[in-house]
Amino acid sequence: MTATEQHGAPAAFGPMRRKEDARFVRGRGSYVDDIVLPGMLHGAVLRSPHAHARITSIDTAAAEAHPKVKAVITGQTLAGLNLAWMPTLSNDTQAVLATDKVRFQGQEVAFVVAEDRYSARDALELIEVDYEALPAVVDARRALDADAPVIRDDVDGRTDNHIFDWETGAAARTEEVFRDAEVTVAEDILYPRVHPAPLETCGAVADFDKVTGKLTVWETTQAPHAHRTLYAIVAGLPEHKIRVISPDIGGGFGGKVGIYPGYVCAVVGSIVTGKPVKWVEDRSENLMSTAFARDFHMRGEVAASRDGRIRAVRVSVLADHGAFNGTAQPTKYPAGFFGVFTGSYDLEAADCKVTGVYTNKAPGGVAYACSFRITEAVYLVERMVDVLAYRLGMDPAELRMRNLLRPDQFPYSSQTGWVYDSGDYQRQLALAMELAGYQELRAEQRERRERGELMGIGVSFFTEAVGAGPRKHMDILGLGMADGADLQMHPTGKAVLRISVQTQGQGHETTFAQIVANELGIPADDVEVVHGDTDSTPFGLGTYGSRSTPVSGAATAVVARKVRERARIVASAMLEVSPDDLEWDGARWFVRGDPDQGKTIPEIAFAAHSSLELPDGVEGHLDAQTVYNPPSLTYPSGAYICVVEVDPGTGGVKLRRLVAVDDCGVRINPMIVEGQVHGGLADGVGMALMQVIAFDSDGNCLGGSFMDYLLPTAMECPSWELGETVTPSPHHPIGAKGVGESATVGSPPAVVNAVIDALRPYGVRHADMPLTPAQIWRTIQGRPFRTDLAIT
Amino acid sequence: MQVTVTVNDTEYTREVEPRLLLIHFLRDELGLTGSHWGCDTSNCGACVVWLDGTPVKSCTVLAVMADGRAVRTVEGLERGGQLDPVQQGFMECHGLQCGFCTPGMMMTARWLLDRNPDPTEAEIREAISGQICRCTGYENIVRSVRWAAGHSAPEATEATEVTA
Numbered sequence: 006m007t008a009t010e011q012h013g014a015p016a017a018f019g020p021m022r023r024k025e026d027a028r029f030v031r032g033r034g035s036y037v038d039d040i041v042l043p044g045m046l047h048g049a050v051l052r053s054p055h056a057h058a059r060i061t062s063i064d065t066a067a068a069e070a071h072p073k074v075k076a077v078i079t080g081q082t083l084a085g086l087n088l089a090w091m092p093t094l095s096n097d098t099q100a101v102l103a104t105d106k107v108r109f110q111g112q113e114v115a116f117v118v119a120e121d122r123y124s125a126r127d128a129l130e131l132i133e134v135d136y137e138a139l140p141a142v143v144d145a146r147r148a149l150d151a152d153a154p155v156i157r158d159d160v161d162g163r164t165d166n167h168i169f170d171w172e173t174g175a176a177a178r179t180e181e182v183f184r185d186a187e188v189t190v191a192e193d194i195l196y197p198r199v200h201p202a203p204l205e206t207c208g209a210v211a212d213f214d215k216v217t218g219k220l221t222v223w224e225t226t227q228a229p230h231a232h233r234t235l236y237a238i239v240a241g242l243p244e245h246k247i248r249v250i251s252p253d254i255g256g257g258f259g260g261k262v263g264i265y266p267g268y269v270c271a272v273v274g275s276i277v278t279g280k281p282v283k284w285v286e287d288r289s290e291n292l293m294s295t296a297f298a299r300d301f302h303m304r305g306e307v308a309a310s311r312d313g314r315i316r317a318v319r320v321s322v323l324a325d326h327g328a329f330n331g332t333a334q335p336t337k338y339p340a341g342f343f344g345v346f347t348g349s350y351d352l353e354a355a356d357c358k359v360t361g362v363y364t365n366k367a368p369g370g371v372a373y374a375c376s377f378r379i380t381e382a383v384y385l386v387e388r389m390v391d392v393l394a395y396r397l398g399m400d401p402a403e404l405r406m407r408n409l410l411r412p413d414q415f416p417y418s419s420q421t422g423w424v425y426d427s428g429d430y431q432r433q434l435a436l437a438m439e440l441a442g443y444q445e446l447r448a449e450q451r452e453r454r455e456r457g458e459l460m461g462i463g464v465s466f467f468t469e470a471v472g473a474g475p476r477k478h479m480d481i482l483g484l485g486m487a488d489g490a491d492l493q494m495h496p497t498g499k500a501v502l503r504i505s506v507q508t509q510g511q512g513h514e515t516t517f518a519q520i521v522a523n524e525l526g527i528p529a530d531d532v533e534v535v536h537g538d539t540d541s542t543p544f545g546l547g548t549y550g551s552r553s554t555p556v557s558g559a560a561t562a563v564v565a566r567k568v569r570e571r572a573r574i575v576a577s578a579m580l581e582v583s584p585d586d587l588e589w590d591g592a593r594w595f596v597r598g599d600p601d602q603g604k605t606i607p608e609i610a611f612a613a614h615s616s617l618e619l620p621d622g623v624e625g626h627l628d629a630q631t632v633y634n635p636p637s638l639t640y641p642s643g644a645y646i647c648v649v650e651v652d653p654g655t656g657g658v659k660l661r662r663l664v665a666v667d668d669c670g671v672r673i674n675p676m677i678v679e680g681q682v683h684g685g686l687a688d689g690v691g692m693a694l695m696q697v698i699a700f701d702s703d704g705n706c707l708g709g710s711f712m713d714y715l716l717p718t719a720m721e722c723p724s725w726e727l728g729e730t731v732t733p734s735p736h737h738p739i740g741a742k743g744v745g746e747s748a749t750v751g752s753p754p755a756v757v758n759a760v761i762d763a764l765r766p767y768g769v770r771h772a773d774m775p776l777t778p779a780q781i782w783r784t785i786q787g788r789p790f791r792t793d794l795a796i797t
Numbered sequence: 798m799q800v801t802v803t804v805n806d807t808e809y810t811r812e813v814e815p816r817l818l819l820i821h822f823l824r825d826e827l828g829l830t831g832s833h834w835g836c837d838t839s840n841c842g843a844c845v846v847w848l849d850g851t852p853v854k855s856c857t858v859l860a861v862m863a864d865g866r867a868v869r870t871v872e873g874l875e876r877g878g879q880l881d882p883v884q885q886g887f888m889e890c891h892g893l894q895c896g897f898c899t900p901g902m903m904m905t906a907r908w909l910l911d912r913n914p915d916p917t918e919a920e921i922r923e924a925i926s927g928q929i930c931r932c933t934g935y936e937n938i939v940r941s942v943r944w945a946a947g948h949s950a951p952e953a954t955e956a957t958e959v960t961a
C-alpha cells in the first residue's frame with residue numbers, strides 16, 4: 006500500500022522497470038564467483054580457531070606436497086614482500102596473514118592455492134599450526150581494565166586496548182541544563198554486533214599479467230576506485246597498472262567497502278603462481294571474519310520539562326572495534342556521524358563522548374546500512390524518547406510531535422553542528438499516524454490490555470545525514486569524498502554515462518539513466534550507464550552511506566547540464582540566433598518567441614559531429630566531464646510506526662504491521678525507492694528481533710552460520726505499508742536526498758519501542774536487542790540478559 | 798565417478814568426484830552460473846533448482862545423486878525465447894535488487910504456480926520461506942508471483958507433468 010502525495014516530479018522521473026533485470030532473471034548476471042579465466046586456480050584461507058593466541062610454528066610441508074597444490078602462502082611469505090600487514094580504512098593496520106599472534110577467531114593464518122576449490126580446502130587440513138593460547142578480551146567493558154591483555158602489542162609502545170576518544174557538543178552547557186531540569190531519565194542501551202550478511206559472500210579473482218605488469222582484480226567491492234588507490238599505495242604499483250572490476254554484486258550493505266585479507270592473498274597468489282587465482286569465502290568465514298557493524302555500548306540521558314519538552318541529551322559510548330580498527334568512516338569522524346544523536350528535535354544542549362577499544366573479535370565498526378553510525382544514534386535517541394514518555398506517562402507520538410523541528414526552523418543547526426537542510430516533520434509523523442490509524446490502535450490496545458493480552462505500538466522518527474561529503478571535511482585515507490561523472494554523447498543522441506559509484510542492487514543502471522534523460526529530454530533507454538570498472542570510469546569513492554544519489558546523482562545532473570549548455574551553443578549555430586535567445590523546454594532548445602524554431606538533443610548531437618560551422622572557440626561534440634563536491638550533506642527523514650503482539654507464555658513476537666513514511670526528497674524512480682525501503686525494513690526487523698553475533702567467554706563466535714545468525718524470511722515479514730512526503734533538498738541539483746539506508750536506520754527503534762510498549766504491564770522500560778523469545782521471557786521475569794555475550 | 802544428468806533438456810556426462818555438490822557441478826562443470834551458492838548450512842535457498850520437477854537445495858544434493866535424473870535451472874525457465882511469466886513478474890514488480898536470490902526464488906515460484914495457479918499471499922510466503930532475500934524485504938517477490946499468477950501460464954513444464 007502506498008500513499009503518495011502530488012509533487013512536481015519531472016517527466017523522466019517515475020517508476021521504470023530496471024534495465025539490469027533482463028540479465029538477472031535469465032540467470033545471466035556476472036558475479037565474482039561466475040568469473041572463469043583460462044588456467045584459473047582456487048585459493049582457500051586457513052583461519053585461527055583461537056580468539057587470542059601466539060603462533061609458535063606453522064608447518065606447510067604436507068600441504069605443499071599435495072599433488073594439486075600450487076602454492077602455500079603464510080604471513081612469513083608476505084613479510085618477505087612487505088605485505089604481511091595492510092592499512093585499514095581508518096589508518097590502523099591489519100594483518101593480512103598472521104605472523105606473531107592471532108587476535109580473533111577466524112583470523113587469516115595461511116592461504117593455499119590449488120587446482121580446484123575442493124583440493125584447496127583439503128590442503129588446509131594438512132597445515133599444522135601450533136598455538137599458545139592467550140587470555141582473550143571479549144567483554145568490551147573490560148577492555149580498558151589495568152590487567153586486560155594487550156591485543157595490539159604489534160604496535161610499539163602500546164600498553165592498553167584504547168583506540169580513540171571523541172567528543173562532540175558542549176559538556177558544561179549540557180550539565181547546566183541537566184542540573185536545572187525538572188525531569189531526567191537515563192538508560193544503558195546496547196546496539197549489539199551484527200553482520201550485514203549479503204547473500205553473496207566476499208570474493209575476488211586476481212589476474213597478474215607478468216608481461217604487461219598489469220594486475221586485474223574482480224572483487225566484491227562497493228568502492229572500486231578506493232581499492233585501486235589503496236592497492237597502488239600498498240604494492241607500489243602505478244594506478245594504470247591496476248584494474249579493479251566490481252561486476253554484479255550480490256548485495257553489499259556496507260560489508261563490501263573495505264579490503265579483506267582474502268583479496269590481497271588472491272593477488273599475491275596470482276603473482277606467485279603466474280596464474281589467475283579465485284578466492285571466495287564460505288558463509289561461516291563471511292560471518293566470522295568480515296564486516297562487523299554496531300557493537301555500541303551506550304548510556305543515554307535526557308533532560309526534560311514535566312510537560313514534555315526535551316531540553317538536552319547526553320550520551321557516552323563504548324565502541325567495540327574488534328582486533329583491528331577497520332571501520333570505514335571519514336577520517337575526522339572516528340565515531341562516524343553519531344553526532345546526529347540529537348535526533349529530529351530542537352534541543353538546548355547536547356553532549357557526547359565516544360571511546361573506541363580493541364577486543365579479540367573480528368575487525369568491527371565497518372558499516373551495515375548504517376549511514377556512518379547514524380543507525381546507532383537514531384536508535385539511542387528514539388529509545389530514550391520512549392523512556393522519557395514512559396517516565397512522564399505521555400503518549401510517545403505526542404511527545405515526539407511536541408518536540409520535532411518545525412518547517413520554519415530549516416536550515417537548522419543542531420547542538421552538535423549538523424546543518425539539517427529541509428524537512429516537514431510534523432506533517433510526516435501525522436501522515437504515518439493517519440496511515441496506521443494510531444488512535445484506533447491505542448483504543449484497541451486498551452481493550453486488549455484489559456483482557457490481559459500484550460499488544461504494543463512503537464513509534465520512531467529519524468533524521469539521517471547522508472551523501473558524504475564535502476571534501477573539505479570528509480575524506481577516507483586522505484581521499485576526498487567527491488565523485489566524478491563523464492557523459493559521452495554519440496552523434497545520434499545516444500548517451501554513455503560513466504560513474505564511479507557501483508550498484509549492489511540499487512538499480513543505478515536505471516536511475517542514473519533517468520537523471521540524464523530528465524536533463525536532456527531523451528529516453529532513459531538511450532542512456533547507457535557504465536560503472537564498476539576503474540579502467541572505464543572516473544574516480545570516486547563508491548557506494549555506501551546512502552551517498553550514490555546525493556553525490557554521484559548530483560554529478561550526473563551537473564554533467565548532463567554541461568552537455569545541455571554545450572548543446573545550446575551548437576543549437577544557436579544551427580538556428581542562427583544568439584545562445585541568449587534560446588530557451589530550454591525540457592526536450593529542446595527553442596527560439597524565444599518562436600517556439601516552432603527549436604532543436605532536440607539528438608538533432609544537436611548530430612550537428613555537433615557534422616561539418617556545421619561552430620562559433621569561434623567552440624569545440625565540436627557534446628561530451629562533458631565533472632567532479633561533484635557536495636556543498637553539504639542531505640537529510641532524509643522518516644516516521645515509522647510498528648504494531649506487535651507478544652505471547653506472554655513464550656515471549657514470541659508477532660510483527661503485525663510496520664508503517665513507514667519516508668521523505669527522501671525528490672524520488673527519481675519511486676518503484677526503486679520503495680524497494681530500498683522494503684529491504685531496509687526487513688533488515689531492521691531482523692536486527693530488532695533475531696540477528697546478533699555474540700561470543701562466549703573464550704571469544705568463540707556464536708553466530709558463525711545461518712543456523713545461528715538468524716535472518717528474517719518471508720514468514721517474519723509483514724506486508725510493509727509505505728507513505729511519503731517530499732521536501733526536496735535545497736542544495737542538491739535535483740532535490741534528492743538518498744534513501745538506501747533510511748529504513749534500516751528507522752525500523753529497529755520502531756520495532757523495539759513496540760515490543761517494550763507491549764511489555765508495559767510488566768513495568769518494562771528497556772531491554773536490549775535482539776528481542777528473541779528468550780530475551781523477552783527473561784525480561785518479563787525482570788532479568789534481561791546481555792545479548793552480546795553467551796548466556797551461561 | 799561418471800554421471801549423466803539431463804540439465805534443461807540437454808544430457809551431460811561428466812567424470813566427477815563422489816563428494817561434488819550438485820550446485821558446483823552445475824556451476825563449475827557445466828558453466829551454468831545462474832544458480833548461486835550462499836551458505837554452508839542449507840538455509841539460504843540461493844541454490845534452488847528442480848530435480849525431477851521438485852525444487853531442491855542443490856548445495857545439499859551430491860552430483861552423483863542426480864545421475865540419470867533431470868535438472869532444471871533458471872537458464873531453463875525461458876521457453877522458446879519467451880520469458881516465463883514468473884520472470885516477467887519479477888521484472889514488472891521489482892522483485893529483485895541484487896539478483897542473487899532471484900533464480901532460486903523464481904524456480905520455487907514456478908513450481909508453486911504449477912501446483913497452485915492462484916496462490917494467496919500467505920501461500921507464496923510459505924513457499925519461499927526456506928529461502929532468504931537480503932534486499933527486497935520479500936514484499937515485491939510476493940507481488941511478482943501474484944503478477945505471474947495473473948498472466949498466461951506457459952506450456953506444461955515437467956513439474957506439472959509430475960503432478961499429473
Ligand code: FES
Binds near residue numbers: 835837840842845855
Ligand atoms: S547455498 Fe544456501 S541453501 Fe544452498
Ligand code: FES
Binds near residue numbers: 256897932933
Ligand atoms: S535481491 Fe538481493 S538477495 Fe534477493
